[in-house]
Amino acid sequence: MEFFKVVPDDRWPLRTDEMCFPPAVYSLVHGKVLQDVTMRDTIGCTWQVKLVDRPVDRKIVLGHGWPTFSAAHNFRALDYLVFHLVNNSTFQVSVFCECGLEVVDFTLRSCERCH
């Protein structure tokens, strides 16, 4: 199962301490994923993130651990984050710049190249 989430830009309320999956994803993930999940990036590094399943407002929220994961990969507004559910506790995460190219070197994002 795969889906993507666009990192919100400044016009949206931006909460860097957590991130919600798109609403349509709720029914796909609800009850199928553990509270402690591993985010695996394209170079194979893994990060532990707390996943909160909120039936009250039908939201899946990435909380504790998400800011660290986000900062470590220099996520930017309008990046496309593609989540592939590998098993009930692991997501493979690919990052695409809004220019269309996949981000493979997360440390070089401050250079001249847009991605």
Ligand SMILES: [Zn+2]
């Ligand atoms: Zn780019």
